[in-house]
Amino acid sequence: MFPEFRSCRLWDAKFDPPGRTKLAHAGSERYRTETVLMASQFFSPLRLALVGMSGAGKTFWAKRLAEHGHASFSCDDGIEQRLRSRLLAGGHAGINGVATWMGWPDTATYLEREAEYLAQEIAVLDEVLAQLEKDRARELVLDTTGSVIYTGTNLLWRLRRLVTVVYLATSAQEQQLLIDRYLTNPKPVLWRGAFQPRAGESARETVARCYPILIAARRRSYQALAHCSVPVADLRNASLDADGFLARIRAALEPSEHK
Numbered sequence: 001m002f003p004e005f006r007s008c009r010l011w012d013a014k015f016d017p018p019g020r021t022k023l024a025h026a027g028s029e030r031y032r033t034e035t036v037l038m039a040s041q042f043f044s045p046l047r048l049a050l051v052g053m054s055g056a057g058k059t060f061w062a063k064r065l066a067e068h069g070h071a072s073f074s075c076d077d078g079i080e081q082r083l084r085s086r087l088l089a090g091g092h093a094g095i096n097g098v099a100t101w102m103g104w105p106d107t108a109t110y111l112e113r114e115a116e117y118l119a120q121e122i123a124v125l126d127e128v129l130a131q132l133e134k135d136r137a138r139e140l141v142l143d144t145t146g147s148v149i150y151t152g153t154n155l156l157w158r159l160r161r162l163v164t165v166v167y168l169a170t171s172a173q174e175q176q177l178l179i180d181r182y183l184t185n186p187k188p189v190l191w192r193g194a195f196q197p198r199a200g201e202s203a204r205e206t207v208a209r210c211y212p213i214l215i216a217a218r219r220r221s222y223q224a225l226a227h228c229s230v231p232v233a234d235l236r237n238a239s240l241d242a243d244g245f246l247a248r249i250r251a252a253l254e255p256s257e258h259k
Contacts, residue, residue, distance in 0.1 A: 004172055045139040046070055048131070048249070051160055051222050052168035053215060054146040054187045055178045061168075062143035068242040072141040075148070076188075078124035079117065086116075099186045104197035106203045108173055114190050122151045129155065132162045147190040149221040166249050167226035169219075174232055179211045189214075216221055228252035 018084065048065075050058040060075065066072040076095055083101070087093060092101045102113045125148065127181040132138055142163060149156070159165065170178065183204060197206040223229065230237065230252050235245065 013189060044139055046246075047138075047140055047163040049142040049144055049148075049165045050168060051144050051148055051161045051165055051169060051226060052146065052232075053175075053178055053218060055181050056146075056168040056170055056174075058143050058168060061235070061242075062141050064242050064245065065141045070141050070242070071139050072091060072143060073128060074143045075121065075124050075128075075145050078128075079120045079145070082120040082123060083117070095187060096185070099188045102188050104203050104207075105189075105191045106150065106197060106206070114192075117203060118147065118190060121145060121147060122155065123155060124150050125155050125159070126183070129158045129162060133158075145188070146218065147188075147192075149218060150190055150192060161226070164228075164249070164253070166228045166252075167222045167229040168232050169222070169229045170215075170232050170233070175212065175215050178215070179208060182211060183207060188218070196212060 050062060052058055061075070062072045062074065076098075080093075080095065080098055083098065087097050087101055090101055092098065098117070102117060103110050105114075126145075128140070128142065132140060140163070148159075181187075186214075191214060192211075194217065195206060195210050197203070201209075228249065230248050234248060237244075240248075
């Protein structure tokens with residue numbers, strides 16, 4: 001039902017990011033068991049892609065890193081620019097305008113606009129990755145959308161090869177907060193078939209019931225795509241700055257060096 005990214009478990013040297021890889025053999029297939037990026041490679045140039053559900057803090061930390069001089073790019077902004085003419089026609093602007101344009105998953109135009117949004121997201125990500133491939137010294141902190149996992153295996157392999165993918169992982173309690181935020185202040189969400197209404201159920205009731213299913217499906221995909229995971233709870237400290245955030249990522253990458 002839910003298109004997910006699981007292909008990172010299959011190993012191919014040409015897609016392997018810088019670092020060391022240990023392999024386990026299962027029949028004729030080779031599976032990645034761990035990937036380690038050395039600190040020097042991690043910081044020079046700094047190339048990160050922040051992934052996770054909407055509201056996990058991807059944009060916050062991308063902006064915090066940008067304030068400290070690190071180049072950053074928001075996929076949300078890129079998608080909005082590509083949808084600009086459609087948004088203006090309806091009097092919409094900004095991320096909330098994109099959400100309004102897309103509509104709730106029970107509206108008649110939702111599936112068409114969900115597909116259009118994804119097409120623009122694929123175009124944006126492809127353009128960003130092409131720039132990174134062209135300039136190997138270029139630094140970038142990529143603020144992805146929650147739906148990046150639906151952009152296709154080829155793009156996700158390229159993403160994983162070119163940058164360190166960091167999953168900002170939410171706890172069960174934090175996930176409930178994400179659901180509440182979506183109900184009160186919706187952001188663009190690609191449901192990809194996870195919205196399954198029942199007879200007599202309002203759209204809000206269906207969202208409240210199905211959103212946890214969507215989160216669970218996406219969690220598996222984020223974990224498969226990412227080089228490391230950083231719990232959102234570990235980032236709640238108000239005194240944590242950009243350097244502290246990078247230190248959390250490095251710590252999440254380092255333990256596998258000693259396995």
